[in-house]
Amino acid sequence: MKPSLLIRGQWGLGDNIFARPIVRACVAKYDVWLETPWPELFEDLPIRFVAAKRDLRTQMRNVARQSPARWSTPPNGIREIRLGYGHAELARGSIVAALERQVAAIGVKLSAPCWDLPDMGAPLVLADRPIALVRPVTVRSEWRNEARNPRPEYVAAIARELTATHHAVV
Known part of the structure; x- marks a missing residue:
């Protein structure tokens, strides 16, 4: 046990x-x-x-x-x-x-991390290209810290670049 x-x-x-x-x-x-x-x-x-x-x-x-x-x-x-x-x-x-x-510190060693997620069912978005999720920049009142986000113009530029190769969801 x-x-x-x-x-x-x-x-x-x-x-x-x-x-x-x-x-x-x-x-x-x-x-x-x-x-x-x-x-x-x-x-x-x-x-x-x-x-x-x-x-x-x-x-x-x-x-x-x-x-x-x-x-x-x-x-x-x-x-x-x-x-x-x-x-x-x-x-x-x-x-x-x-x-x-x-x-x-409690005797657990991570030899080779397994980066996965559980099966969450059918995708919500069906697309013929890879899907890119673009998270808008937000500042949360619970932990106000503007430094946690990139500049909004950087996110917009990346979203524009991704639309050439991906189905972008914002």
Whole structure:
């Protein structure tokens, strides 16, 4: 029987995608409970999901969309880690490297990250060319930081370039 582990994940959608190989590696050694607002990204892995409350509107809307049966309560006294990174961690390398260092402390080694997502069903957009999703530049009131985005004109230029080779969805 594997020991139990509660992973308190980050709340950004992109951060959860970066964390997926890390969570997968933890599953090999632990019975994992994952606190995330994006359980869809991990539903093919043998883990239990833990709901939490934050002042983040998009994430809390996704938590509310889930069936209450999706969420579990971890046992008392469970070993716990928090995945995350800040300026100091990023100064030492990438986001993934920062997350790898955190799980290395609990004996989890990421030998070859598996960058995938679960099957999410039929595509919403059918196209005869590759699809490029272009995210508009936004500044979130929950974590106001203009530096998290490229300049809007850069995004517009890339979108224009992609339309020559891709079906661009903005």
